[in-house]
């Protein structure tokens with residue numbers, strides 16, 4: 072079972088919201104879709120789900136398009152959320168999961184299992200509007216996974232969750248992956264992406280600017296971060312060519328540089344000045360790569 076996206080583009084009037092996305096996600100993979108606001112992530116998800124027709128290109132799941140008849144194979148947590156405020160948790164999950172072809176006793180069994188897991192069994196008969204935003208989101212997640220979809224699309228699943236709930240959701244997502252669910256998700260929280268996904272695509276104004284295995288991307292990325300501890304003034308590093316940024320600490324600095332050669336240059340210059348307690352070249356964080364590639368803010 073493979074999700075294949077082949078050169079999809081989406082034009083709204085004259086605006087190309089998605090401009091040539093090609094990717095392959097195999098069964099049981101966790102795939103991250105990143106990009107600044109308006110980069111085209113949600114539009115791509117809608118095309119994957121068959122809710123929006125691509126202007127160009129195709130999407131297939133297991134060799135076929137995802138049409139209305141195959142929606143039971145897919146789970147979707149939309150960014151704009153979409154539950155019924157006046158219905159109880161039980162009422163709406165029964166309604167939504169019957170649309171996915173589940174029978175009522177099975178829905179109730181699965182719902183209780185998940186409510187227990189999320190430590191909110193008492194919510195079964197509460198109206199959605201009575202729940203906090205974060206707890207409503209847990210119910211929205213249940214609406215995406217109760218029918219055990221093969222492909223799960225999560226648009227900003229962690230936004231608005233406190234650290235405890237965010238961790239709980241992360242564990243749930245990882246467990247679903249272990250059972251073979253294919254997961255594609257978007258997030259502005261780079262730490263969550265680093266913790267969860269092996270492969271990713273980064274979009275900028277609809278175009279892919281980076282794509283591949285996260286570890287390979289970090290290893291081969293030119294930009295490096297250097298951690299330095301020394302007993303003397305490090306301000307002079309500013310003037311070395313290829314230095315992107317220097318952040319000073321009490322007894323040293325963290326320096327972002329364009330490539331390893333710049334790091335060697337800095338090493339030589341600081342050892343000429345005096346004793347160096349620490350000099351460590353580190354791979355850039357995904358946050359740094361995001362800022363470098365996409366610009367703007369990542370929510371961290």
Ligand SMILES: Nc1ncnc2c1ncn2[C@@H]1O[C@H](COP(=O)(O)OP(=O)(O)OP(=O)(O)O)[C@@H](O)[C@H]1O
Nearest residue numbers: 083086088106107108109110111112113114115150
């Ligand atoms: N139905 C639509 N009609 C016209 N323009 C649209 C429509 N849907 C999206 N767009 C535009 O397409 C671009 C991509 O939007 P999209 O919602 O896919 O971005 P995103 O990456 O999900 O952003 P965010 O992180 O803010 O959710 C934006 O410029 C948006 O204004």
